[in-house]
Amino acid sequence: DTGVSQNPRHKITKRGQNVTFRCDPISEHNRLYWYRQTLGQGPEFLTYFQNEAQLEKSRLLSDRFSAERPKGSFSTLEIQRTEQGDSAMYLCASSLRWGGTGSTDTQYFGPGTRLTVL
Amino acid sequence: AQTVTQSQPEMSVQEAETVTLSCTYDTSESDYYLFWYKQPPSRQMILVIRQEAYKQQNATENRFSVNFQKAAKSFSLKISDSQLGDAAMYFCAYVGGGADGLTFGKGTHLIIQP
Numbered sequence: 001d002t003g004v005s006q007n008p009r010h011k012i013t014k015r016g017q018n019v020t021f022r023c024d025p026i027s028e029h030n031r032l033y034w035y036r037q038t039l040g041q042g043p044e045f046l047t048y049f050q051n052e053a054q055l056e057k058s059r060l061l062s063d064r065f066s067a068e069r070p071k072g073s074f075s076t077l078e079i080q081r082t083e084q085g086d087s088a089m090y091l092c093a094s095s096l097r098w099g100g101t102g103s104t105d106t107q108y109f110g111p112g113t114r115l116t117v118l
Numbered sequence: 119a120q121t122v123t124q125s126q127p128e129m130s131v132q133e134a135e136t137v138t139l140s141c142t143y144d145t146s147e148s149d150y151y152l153f154w155y156k157q158p159p160s161r162q163m164i165l166v167i168r169q170e171a172y173k174q175q176n177a178t179e180n181r182f183s184v185n186f187q188k189a190a191k192s193f194s195l196k197i198s199d200s201q202l203g204d205a206a207m208y209f210c211a212y213v214g215g216g217a218d219g220l221t222f223g224k225g226t227h228l229i230i231q232p
């Protein structure tokens with residue numbers, strides 16, 4: 001088990017371009033979460049998946065943002081027509097939830113992708 | 119909506135001493151989990167400790183312990199025998215029983231003085 005991985009670690013793009021980030025969760029985890037963290041703030045929840053189903057989307061997730069988890073394993077987060085306000089660290093986390101007693105739902109985080117929009 | 123408040127933007131402690139970080143939260147749910155995460159500079163978020171709301175016993179992990187006061191909606195973190203490696207941003211986080219997205223506080227920057 002190598003933990004949650006994210007690629008790329010850094011992305012610099014020009015305003016108006018599209019970007020895509022990838023997250024690989026811990027292998028046995030069925031839930032995958034995306035967060036955004038701006039400088040000096042705590043992470044803010046964007047969306048999450050249970051297996052391949054996207055169960056919740058925050059109001060922070062504008063129409064320019066789309067996330068997928070097609071086979072219930074890795075996930076991608078795409079931002080279309082990037083704006084300078086999209087500059088942030090994008091964090092991915094995963095957890096194991098089986099719905100029974102003792103399900104801890106502890107989320108383990110990846111190293112993040114830092115996006116800079118020029 | 120749930121909210122998490124960390125009222126101490128920055129705390130400083132001498133190496134080997136004890137420090138307590140404060141966190142309060144607001145929720146109408148009865149089933150939830152609380153967490154403390156540590157985020158060292160330019161490094162990833164690491165779980166420090168977890169507390170289930172239905173458990174009355176306070177969680178402990180080595181030098182880290184919590185004081186969970188459910189009625190007061192308070193969840194403080196005590197770090198004993200502070201070490202230089204404890205220097206980081208510490209975030210308090212809440213998630214409801216449905217285990218949706220975490221709600222984080224704004225964080226407390228912990229400085230360890232040698």
